[in-house]
Amino acid sequence: MTAKRKDDHVRLAVAQHHTSQTAQHAPAQRAGAFDDISFMHHALAGIDRGQVSLRTSFAGWTWPVPLYINAMTGGSPNTGEINRDLAIAARETGLPIATGSMSPFLKDPTCADTFAPVRAQHPDGFVMANINANATPEQARRAIGLLDANALQIHLNTVQEIVMPEGDRSFGHWPAAIEAIATAVEVPVIVKEVGFGLSGRTVAQLAGLGVAAADVAGRGGTDFARIENGRRPRADYAYLEGWGLSTPAALLDAQDKGLPLLASGGVRHPLDVARALALGAHAAGASGPFLATLVNDGLATLIDQLTSWIDQLTALMTLLGAHSPADLAGADLHITGALREFCDQRGILLPQPKENSR
Numbered sequence: 001m002t003a004k005r006k007d008d009h010v011r012l013a014v015a016q017h018h019t020s021q022t023a024q025h026a027p028a029q030r031a032g033a034f035d036d037i038s039f040m041h042h043a044l045a046g047i048d049r050g051q052v053s054l055r056t057s058f059a060g061w062t063w064p065v066p067l068y069i070n071a072m073t074g075g076s077p078n079t080g081e082i083n084r085d086l087a088i089a090a091r092e093t094g095l096p097i098a099t100g101s102m103s104p105f106l107k108d109p110t111c112a113d114t115f116a117p118v119r120a121q122h123p124d125g126f127v128m129a130n131i132n133a134n135a136t137p138e139q140a141r142r143a144i145g146l147l148d149a150n151a152l153q154i155h156l157n158t159v160q161e162i163v164m165p166e167g168d169r170s171f172g173h174w175p176a177a178i179e180a181i182a183t184a185v186e187v188p189v190i191v192k193e194v195g196f197g198l199s200g201r202t203v204a205q206l207a208g209l210g211v212a213a214a215d216v217a218g219r220g221g222t223d224f225a226r227i228e229n230g231r232r233p234r235a236d237y238a239y240l241e242g243w244g245l246s247t248p249a250a251l252l253d254a255q256d257k258g259l260p261l262l263a264s265g266g267v268r269h270p271l272d273v274a275r276a277l278a279l280g281a282h283a284a285g286a287s288g289p290f291l292a293t294l295v296n297d298g299l300a301t302l303i304d305q306l307t308s309w310i311d312q313l314t315a316l317m318t319l320l321g322a323h324s325p326a327d328l329a330g331a332d333l334h335i336t337g338a339l340r341e342f343c344d345q346r347g348i349l350l351p352q353p354k355e356n357s358r
């Protein structure tokens, strides 16, 4: 049952994303909130490419690049192979990587071999284990232990659970459970959404629970309401598709709420990575787009894609005059459309360019 669900998630997520070998207009490629953010062009802002460093530091960690492969899968033979290949791609390009939810392993230890390849293939990499907020501290330790993980992601997925007939219906204990896990485990905890966004209020709450960082994982890319509706003949909750906060809106709402932020959800290309960094994220992650490349076009193409994202991000920083990812925060931005309306309605101050900013 769980194995079938994991395979369904992969199949339906891939259908939401465009790759070079699929249709041009998969929904996740449509104009999104990231398109409401433009960098002001200053023709003399450029620096030398050799002056750009992609290293990013937050929550006591330094990552070689501000880009990561976010949580997806594990729990069936097929998804075990996907985890292995994602980890090889991460190793070849130096990216941090998260596994999908390790609930299948916590319920059935024989699933270990569908998650363990992530560490085996990326022995020196930054690896994140992933659990839900129902896990006990002891289970959290087991998940971390299997991967010798550098960090633990806890995912919040109320919308997904509600759309699933077999999903959870009790969420009130989550804040206390997150605090208990964060206190008990030996690695820092990152709390993430699964594509519906973390609001500023949520991030402020998490800051009080001992969490080290928040991954806003907003709307705009993989839509889990659509995935769960797609798994059954009658899409009872079709109206929840498109629910939530876009990733840029979440980043703006959650700025200065006491936690370092990571950006994922609807990141389509290196310009979106630069936009997320300009809104204050320390790194940007993607799931569906990388999965679609792997499944449709193979491992070598995924490695090429990640290499080219890193190369193009460096190029964009060169033209924007940003020496480092942190330097992009405070870039001279122009914010328009629905994102600007969102900021106006919520009284969010638009990011101001740093003095002498690009």
Ligand code: FNR
Pocket (backbone or CB within 6 Å): 009, 010, 013, 070, 071, 072, 073, 099, 100, 101, 102, 130, 153, 154, 155, 192, 193, 194, 195, 217, 218, 220, 221, 222, 264, 265, 266, 267, 285, 286, 287, 288, 289, 291
């Ligand atoms: C996910 N995501 C996810 N997140 C999580 O915390 N635990 C999980 O087990 C999963 N499972 C999962 C399966 C598949 C097939 C996909 C595509 C995604 C959510 C993921 O980490 C991310 O938050 C969202 O997919 C939004 O990012 P993208 O896909 O728009 O880049």
